[in-house]
Amino acid sequence: MKTVKQGDSGEEIAILNNALTQAGYSVKEGMTFTPALRETVVAFQQQRGLEPDGIVGYHTWEALLLGGESEATELADEDFSRGALLLDCETAALRAVQEVESGSRHGFVAPGKPTILFEGHIFWAQLKKRGIDPVQYAAQNGDILYPQWEKGHYRGGLKEYDRLEKARAIDREAADASASWGMFQVMGFNFAACGEKSVASFVAAMQQSARSQLKLFVRFIHQGGMLFALQRKEWATFARLYNGPRYAENRYDVKLAKAYAKYAR
Template sequence: MTASPPAAEFTGNPAPLTPTDFAAAAAALGCTAAAVRAVVAVESRGGFLADGRPRILFERHKFSAFTGHAFDDSHPAVSARQPGGYLGGAREYDRLGEALALDRLAALKAASWGAFQIMGFNHAAAGFRDVESFVAAMVSGHAAQLRAFVAFIRAQGLADALARADWPVFARAYNGPAYAAHAYDTRIAEAHARFLAEGADQRPTLRHGATGEAVRQLQRLLGLSADGLFGPATQAAVTARQRAAGLPADGVVGPQTWAMLTG
């Protein structure tokens, strides 16, 4: 097996994401911070190895497909029609190194990267023109990994499932049709519940004049047209629901109102 690629090429800044980072991503997607944290917990438990390289998983069946199965016979550890051969942790870079020596672009596309384990071949959906720039961003730090996740979720139309905590729908699209065999949906649901219990539900406070995906999610919960603008109609609907639930009818959507609407 080819040695692991030089560490310097893939060594970045492993500084962890902060609660503010998670809250900002949640606001952009209209979901809870707990939901974003749950995806990290199940996908990677953190985007970097102890040596400062992004956490990866090399998929030999993807490499095989991207190279027209040219290396299946000569390099079966990294090129095969069936998934498998995983070594885990830093040893995945040994597999990546072997593939890089055969076809660099195919190798980078065939690995999942960082905290959210986005596949290299999904670089365009994550907001990058090519896989090289995508990988460079994944190496740079958790902040870029989080931005890529937000872009990917939007591009794949998964913001609503994430906001509703509809984990079977989310897992099917994010992890593939075999998600149930690996219990991705139940594992994310459990992590989400755990983070909620720990107080990680940091939905943004919304009031008249707010805009964005969080407002669209609010409007969907209210049965309104989701235009993303918190105007008079949205404020009136919020006030009516607050009054009906016995909450202060101030038209401001804070923790109690979110809980009432999503409970």
């Protein structure tokens, strides 16, 4: 969603009015950002701990569209629609990413345990980044620690947590940074791009709810330099930025295009 302020007009104002109404505020319908509407926006911002400047930018839009408490472990259709509004992309494009990354709008394998996939080659790099020599641990931890990517050690589902806990025994922060989390499979080392201050706060947010996972993903797309590719459905570019330079080995771009075509129907 584009930033709007007093004096602006257009479809975004109608969406703003609707979102404020759903948040419990009384507003008049219309397509113009009036002084009265600004006052309501300021009141909403104050309530949510946002800068009360009366300007509806990304953080205010996020609070309006994806805010509120939710303990649901599955996304509703409206959640996808609101996430797409926030990113100004097609809902079908958002659904395509979710399907290819996890195959389910249910981002948990057990209560409080988000879907994860532990990456041993990332763990190798994350240990080195923290001044820890991975070689000294490699011999006894071949299933969680290796210098090059390989998929033979993946165990899937809850069993990925066995691998994660084994890695946490070596270094918890590096281990959590080396797993992809939630229904959109965002890597832990991307915590800052998801608006989190630490890997630990990122993991805690992933554990909250499906909507929290969606919120982190939307932030990552917004801040991670790949939004344009998602908006334009340039799947090869998006897959390279989201999944890495070896995306073609798993045919991520082909899978994304196929999933998008299904949802676009």
